[in-house]
Amino acid sequence: EIVMTQSPATLSVSPGERATLSCRASQSVSSNLAWYQQKPGQAPRLLIYGASTRATGVPARFSGSGSGTEFTLTISSLQSEDFAMYYCQQYNNWPPWTFGQGTKVEIK
Amino acid sequence: EVHLVESGGVVVQPGGSLRLSCAASGFIFDDFPMHWVRQAPGKGLEWVSLINYNGDDSYYADSVKGRFSISRDNSKNSLFLQMNSLRPEDTAFYYCAKGEVPAAMQAPLDHWGQGTLVTVSS
Numbered sequence: 147e148i149v150m151t152q153s154p155a156t157l158s159v160s161p162g163e164r165a166t167l168s169c170r171a172s173q174s175v176s177s178n179l180a181w182y183q184q185k186p187g188q189a190p191r192l193l194i195y196g197a198s199t200r201a202t203g204v205p206a207r208f209s210g211s212g213s214g215t216e217f218t219l220t221i222s223s224l225q226s227e228d229f230a231m232y233y234c235q236q237y238n239n240w241p242p243w244t245f246g247q248g249t250k251v252e253i254k
Numbered sequence: 255e256v257h258l259v260e261s262g263g264v265v266v267q268p269g270g271s272l273r274l275s276c277a278a279s280g281f282i283f284d285d286f287p288m289h290w291v292r293q294a295p296g297k298g299l300e301w302v303s304l305i306n307y308n309g310d311d312s313y314y315a316d317s318v319k320g321r322f323s324i325s326r327d328n329s330k331n332s333l334f335l336q337m338n339s340l341r342p343e344d345t346a347f348y349y350c351a352k353g354e355v356p357a358a359m360q361a362p363l364d365h366w367g368q369g370t371l372v373t374v375s376s
Contacts, residue, residue: 178360180362180363182299182363184299188368189349189366189367189368189369190291190299190349190363190366191366192354192362192363192364192365195354195361195362195364201364233298233299235299235301235362235363237359237360237361237362238360240304240313240359240360241301241304241313241314241315242301242313242315242316243289243301243304243363244301245298245299245300245301246298247298248298248299
């Protein structure tokens with residue numbers, strides 16, 4: 147089973163600042179990596195797939211990069227609606243389709 | 255617009271059984287694999303099960319293998335999760351989610367329902 151590890155667990159950022167979230171896979175997942183955003187009381191929402199492709203309707207301030215075992219989600223200028231939990235997920239080697247433990251982006 | 259609506263979550267005693275349903279609309283249901291993902295209150299996401307587009311192949315997390323069974327009725331655009339021998343650690347919100355690529359397992363989950371809460375407690 148591929149283990150996904152996200153860091154940091156919590157990221158405190160001021161509105162308008164840049165946020166950088168990391169995700170590491172225990173073995174290569176190629177570019178088969180997705181990022182999801184989840185706000186309290188809501189279902190997860192697909193943000194990024196293929197490591198770097200934005201899903202439909204996702205603002206351009208969200209970008210993904212990386213391949214193999216190291217991945218990054220960058221939010222270029224945090225808006226109030228971006229404070230949420232973010233999860234990475236690999237879909238290269240399955241089952242299972244594994245998620246990271248999440249990074250909480252909170253207001254500084 | 256894609257819509258996924260889960261139902262069936264209730265309070266059930268340890269050792270009990272439950273069947274969750276997910277009603278799908280807004281897309282060609284029988285083209286896409288479907289997943290169940292769960293989230294214990296205040297915890298992260300855990301993938302539970304997947305069924306392929308025509309229902310003849312399925313996969314399970316080790317934590318539920320042998321106790322849970324996924325199925326689908328493509329004539330009714332519906333997904334199901336039969337949960338047996340329930341344990342307190344199965345307490346969670348259960349989400350159904352759609353695979354992003356027709357007929358492909360190697361794909362992200364592009365649409366999610368709002369979830370249904372299963373509580374296993376005596």
